[in-house]
Amino acid sequence: MKCRKCKAPAEIPLPSHNTAFCRDCFAAYFTGQVEKAIRRHGLINPGERVLVALSGGKDSLSLMLELSRLGYDVTGLHVDLGIPASSPAARAKVAGFCELHGLKLRVVELIKEGLPIPDVKRYINRPICSACGKIKRHWFNRVALEDGFQVLATGHNLDDEVARLFANTLRWDAGYLSDQGPCLNAENGFARKIKPLYRLSEFETACYAFLNGIEIHSAPCPYSGKASFTGHKRLWADLEHQSPGSKISFYDGFLKRGRPAFAQVELEAGVTLAPCESCGSPTSTGICGVCRLGIAVRERRAADPERQ
Amino acid sequence: MITVFVEPDNETHTFERHNTVLMLQKRLGLRVNDALIIRGGTLLTPDDRLIDGDEIRVRKVISRG
Structure with missing residues (x-):
């Protein structure tokens, strides 16, 4: 298999694009796709500070590296979830990555915030992935606003x-369908949220991480066994295998x-929406969902x- | 003999013979973009040939939440 551009031996086959690089x-292609996403949807303006959510996985670390190489601040x-079986390893990968590349890192520890995920799983009767996602999004937005970042990536x-x-379409969830996309503008106490990798597949970000020597945290979350997204x-x-190009066509359409x-x-x-009476985050219910979770867990x- | 290490499942398989990466992917029930197929520091494409003594790392790419 030959590279479509330079005819050297290919390493990355991309059937969706009927090509290989x-x-x-491939590095030039990857950068081009990120730049295209940023340009087409106005994701980042010159001079803006960008907070990048880092889980330790291939996608977030690849995004961080690519945005830094493109010159963004x-x-x-x-967010250290406090899960003994996985959180220390994930945090170590993130810290090692940032140190290696000289990138700034901020860590929120849910144990210190009184809301470690094992306690949420133990004491709250709702799907743990849903609660965990809500807590992470809360802290992403809160840190972005409190520390003066214009953009959350x-x-x-x-x-x-x-x-x-x-999933949103299967439920015809009008609320989520009204604002899903690569850019959610800042409003009502929310920082602008962006997804610069939305044009790139999981395979492509995995290739990028491998080719750039990024050491990733690949072990699945011990609590995510029944995640419907998988x-x-x-x-x-x-x-996509039967009809290459279906994914981007569905999403762009x-x-x-x-x-x-x-x-x-x-x-x-x-x-x-109004500020949460406890933490100031935007909410429609007086006290926001994460603060209510915190109260219930406490x-x-x-x-x-057993905890006395 | 070809040795195949599958991530993140941490499984190791040995196969007597596979001519190409595509044959290995089919044997493992994987499509072209389901996993990285790695030999040393190089990514392999479906038409690449496998040879006796190869040590192949198969890194599945679907993240799980």
Whole structure:
């Protein structure tokens, strides 16, 4: 297999694009896709400070490295979930990566915040992935606003976005369908959220991480065994295999023709947000969902005879 | 003999013979972009040939939440 651009031996086959690249031409392709996403959706303006959410996985670390190479002012944010079986390893990968590349890093420790994920799993009767995601998003936004970042970047790739869009569509969840996309503008106490890798597949970010020697935290979360997104990704992998290009077509088509309609519906429904009475984060319920989780965990932990 | 180490499952397989990467992928039930196929510091494409003594690392790419 030859590189489409320079005819050297290829290392990265991309059936979705009916092509293959050598590592040098793939690097240029990858950068081009990130630049195209930033330019097309106005993700980052000159001079803005970017907070990059770092889990330790291939996507977030690849995003951090690529944005720094493009000259953006980036700082990493890692939320240490406090899961004994996985969090220390993930945090070590993130810290090692940032030190190696001379990148700034901020860490939030959920144990210190009184809301470690094992306690949430033990005391709260709701899907743990949903609660964990909510807590992480809360801290991403809170740190971004409190520390003066204009932009919050996450490493969501095309497969993540298509799986999420698919799940939202299966439920016809107008609220989520109204604002899913690579850019969610700052408003109502939320920093601007961006997804510069949305044009790149999971395979492509994995190739980027490997070719750049990024050491990643690849062990699955011990609590994520039943995550529905993994099943949706498999369905889409089948579809993409039979019909290359389906993913980006589905997602781009939604951005152009689906999202505006759902945004109009949500505009008419109108949800009013106000600062949380406890932490100041935006909420429609007086006390935000994460503070309510914290209160419930504290109460149940205090009443747990095993924790006395 | 070809030795194949699969991540993140931490499984090791040995195969008597596989002519190409594509044959190995089919044997493991993987499509072209389901996993990185690594030999040394190089990524392999489906048409690359495997030879006796190869040590291959298969790194699955689907993240799980």
